[in-house]
Amino acid sequence: MLSGMKGYWYRFAALLLLLIAAWLLWSGIYTPLLLGLGALSCVLCLYLAHRIGFFVELFSARAILRLPRYWAWLLLEVVKSSLDVARIILNRKLPISPTVIEFDAAPDEPVGQVVLGNSITLSPGTVTLDVHNGRLRVHCLTREVADALLSGEFNRRAAELMKD
Amino acid sequence: MQSAVDVLSWILLAAGGAFVFVGGLGALRLPDFYTRMHAASLTDGMGTILILVGIMLQAGWSLAAIKLIAILVCLLLTSPTASYALANAALLSGVEPGNSRAGKAEN
Amino acid sequence: MVILFAVFLLTLLALTAVAIVRTENLFVAVMLTGIFSLLMAANFFVLDAADVALTEAAVGAGISTVLFLGALALTAEHERSVVSGRWLSMGIVVVTTLILIYATFDKPRLGDPRAPVHQHVAPWYLDQTPELIGIPNVVTAVLGSFRGYDTLGEVFVVVTACIGVLFILGVRRGGYSPSPDGDRLTTAGSGLRHHLIPKVVGRLLIPFIVLFGLYVLFHGEYGPGGGFQAGAIIATGIILYALLDGEAQALKAVPRPVLMGMVVGGATLYGAVGVAGIALGGSFLDYSVLADDPVKGQQLGILIIEVGVGLAVCGSLLSIFHAFAARGRH
Amino acid sequence: MYLVVSIAILITMALALVRALLGPSVYDRMLAVNMFGTKTVLLLSVIAFLYGRPDFLDLALAYALINFVGVLAVLEFFQSRSIRRAADRVDGG
Numbered sequence: 148m149l150s151g152m153k154g155y156w157y158r159f160a161a162l163l164l165l166l167i168a169a170w171l172l173w174s175g176i177y178t179p180l181l182l183g184l185g186a187l188s189c190v191l192c193l194y195l196a197h198r199i200g201f202f203v204e205l206f207s208a209r210a211i212l213r214l215p216r217y218w219a220w221l222l223l224e225v226v227k228s229s230l231d232v233a234r235i236i237l238n239r240k241l242p243i244s245p246t247v248i249e250f251d252a253a254p255d256e257p258v259g260q261v262v263l264g265n266s267i268t269l270s271p272g273t274v275t276l277d278v279h280n281g282r283l284r285v286h287c288l289t290r291e292v293a294d295a296l297l298s299g300e301f302n303r304r305a306a307e308l309m310k311d
Numbered sequence: 312m313q314s315a316v317d318v319l320s321w322i323l324l325a326a327g328g329a330f331v332f333v334g335g336l337g338a339l340r341l342p343d344f345y346t347r348m349h350a351a352s353l354t355d356g357m358g359t360i361l362i363l364v365g366i367m368l369q370a371g372w373s374l375a376a377i378k379l380i381a382i383l384v385c386l387l388l389t390s391p392t393a394s395y396a397l398a399n400a401a402l403l404s405g406v407e408p409g410n411s412r413a414g415k416a417e418n
Numbered sequence: 419m420v421i422l423f424a425v426f427l428l429t430l431l432a433l434t435a436v437a438i439v440r441t442e443n444l445f446v447a448v449m450l451t452g453i454f455s456l457l458m459a460a461n462f463f464v465l466d467a468a469d470v471a472l473t474e475a476a477v478g479a480g481i482s483t484v485l486f487l488g489a490l491a492l493t494a495e496h497e498r499s500v501v502s503g504r505w506l507s508m509g510i511v512v513v514t515t516l517i518l519i520y521a522t523f524d525k526p527r528l529g530d531p532r533a534p535v536h537q538h539v540a541p542w543y544l545d546q547t548p549e550l551i552g553i554p555n556v557v558t559a560v561l562g563s564f565r566g567y568d569t570l571g572e573v574f575v576v577v578t579a580c581i582g583v584l585f586i587l588g589v590r591r592g593g594y595s596p597s598p599d600g601d602r603l604t605t606a607g608s609g610l611r612h613h614l615i616p617k618v619v620g621r622l623l624i625p626f627i628v629l630f631g632l633y634v635l636f637h638g639e640y641g642p643g644g645g646f647q648a649g650a651i652i653a654t655g656i657i658l659y660a661l662l663d664g665e666a667q668a669l670k671a672v673p674r675p676v677l678m679g680m681v682v683g684g685a686t687l688y689g690a691v692g693v694a695g696i697a698l699g700g701s702f703l704d705y706s707v708l709a710d711d712p713v714k715g716q717q718l719g720i721l722i723i724e725v726g727v728g729l730a731v732c733g734s735l736l737s738i739f740h741a742f743a744a745r746g747r748h
Numbered sequence: 749m750y751l752v753v754s755i756a757i758l759i760t761m762a763l764a765l766v767r768a769l770l771g772p773s774v775y776d777r778m779l780a781v782n783m784f785g786t787k788t789v790l791l792l793s794v795i796a797f798l799y800g801r802p803d804f805l806d807l808a809l810a811y812a813l814i815n816f817v818g819v820l821a822v823l824e825f826f827q828s829r830s831i832r833r834a835a836d837r838v839d840g841g
Binding site for chain 4: 419423437445449464468472609620623634642643647651654658662
């Protein structure tokens with residue numbers, strides 16, 4: 148976990164790179180005028196980001212490198228649970244057993260908890276209702292999904308993603 | 312080679328269309344608000360991924376494909392956030408999260 | 419097939435419109451208006467009018483819901499039902515509808531090349547744009563140059579509307595000082611800072627929303643987009659910040675004098691380009707004289723007025739938003 | 749194939765609209781609006797390719813970026829309303 152001034156400049160550079168990349172990839176027109184306007188826009192956005200305190204949130208730099216693997220795992224999870232939920236919806240009897248569960252998030256940092264919460268919502272069958280003080284409240288479509296979630300695979304993966 | 316990519320992208324698009332439709336059906340069939348959210352997340356997650364990746368394969372390596380990736384990333388960031396905001400708004404206004412037959416499983 | 423899509427979307431649109439009129443719960447009406455706007459944008463898009471669709475998207479996706487809810491916070495949630503005069507208004511509506519339907523029989527078919535609209539100035543615009551202005555997006559050429567007067571007028575309409583709203587709702591000096599009656603109401607305006615997920619994701623997206631707005635602004639000559647859309651998108655980005663961290667914080671990040679400067683400066687910039695045209699020996703809003711090459715001059719002029727439009731629209735929308743929010747707080 | 753997908757999306761839009769009209773609660777309607785938003789993004793992307801105009805993707809990107817602002821506004825609205833109501837209750841006695 149980077150912190151202090153060094154971390155600040157690190158995140159500053161990361162956002163600048165992302166903005167420049169976004170502009171170049173969106174624009175597709177590389178005349179001097181538009182490139183100049185693009186540079187101006189990136190600087191403007193960066194200044195605005197500074198004013199709104201964009202660089203306050205902490206995240207580990209190495210987490211970005213681990214992101215592809217996490218996404219691959221999450222994609223698999225989304226596919227599996229999507230098939231399950233589709234089967235439930237198409238089932239004539241609608242075999243649901245809605246359950247609300249609460250558990251502690253393994254990642255300590257806010258960003259890690261956000262990743263965890265949004266990943267849970269993204270995979271069908273589970274919706275994050277509330278994240279408060281490191282505790283998640285999740286609505287599950289069936290009891291089996293709830294049990295699977297409580298077994299902590301999501302939690303472990305998210306914590307692994309965020310660890311230093 | 313091209314035809315293999317074509318076939319794959321058609322399969323993805325068809326599957327995406329199917330998931331989107333099933334999600335829409337679920338939003339109608341499921342009994343209460345919180346369970347309907349699951350149907351919505353079915354279309355928002357799986358349907359979106361399949362359809363956008365399917366189009367991406369058709370677009371090939373071009374700026375359009377990159378714009379599609381941007382759209383996909385934005386949607387995958389914003390749609391769970393919107394779901395959270397919605398679920399939380401309902402929770403705040405005292406809509407009880409359901410006929411929880413199992414009760415609360417405390418961890 | 420285009421017709422089929424358009425008819426389907428229009429049917430949904432009509433259903434939504436009827437539902438909006440029928441519901442007495444204003445909150446429900448706001449929600450349905452969101453669907454209405456999405457359908458409208460999709461409809462424009464299907465009919466190949468990407469510029470208009472983008473405008474609808476920029477305004478309808480975020481700002482209109484936010485402003486409607488801001489207004490709703492100031493009033494009651496249920497509409498008072500009006501009983502008297504129902505049949506009379508019903509009759510008027512039915513008669514008008516029948517007249518309108520009768521009038522459509524004289525209308526040319528959609529996309530008919532012999533339609534009067536395609537015989538008049540439209541072919542001339544299509545012909546002359548590449549030659550006189552040299553940009554791919556004819557819509558921007560028409561709005562920015564050929565019909566620059568109209569767009570100038572529209573900008574002043576937006577500015578006037580902003581002034582009107584500020585007069586009606588009132589602006590307090592130093593807007594973001596905590597309200598006198600205690601902390602309770604201050605927390606009411608403190609936004610979603612206790613909600614981790616919106617806070618982190620929203621803050622991550624704000625720079626990209628603003629960048630996208632600027633991209634739309636500067637690429638109006640090449641693709642769908644331009645000043646109006648850009649102003650609305652950028653304003654949405656800042657309103658998002660206001661939702662996350664509270665309106666007071668947003669006012670600190672983009673203070674009121676800056677907003678006023680954007681409104682006035684944007685409109686003035688547009689007018690100044692016109693005056694510069696006169697000064698350089700052309701006529702008002704004739705950009706050809708702005709550079710040595712008339713085509714370059716046109717492009718430069720359009721770019722500058724788009725920036726002016728964007729500034730004015732963004733400033734106006736944000737001022738209106740803050741006026742609503744401030745009113746709700748007191 | 750784009751045609752089939754766009755028809756599936758249109759049908760889903762109609763289903764979401766039914767949900768929005770039926771309600772019953774305001775949250776169900778809000779959910780329908782939300783679904784409608786993502787369906788619009790998908791429809792726009794598909795149609796952009798159906799017409800062979802990939803530069804029109806900007807529109808879909810605009811929706812993808814800013815469509816969730818409305819839902820956040822709803823959350824903020826309910827939050828401040830519940831705080832205001834609690835305050836009124838305290839004031840009232």
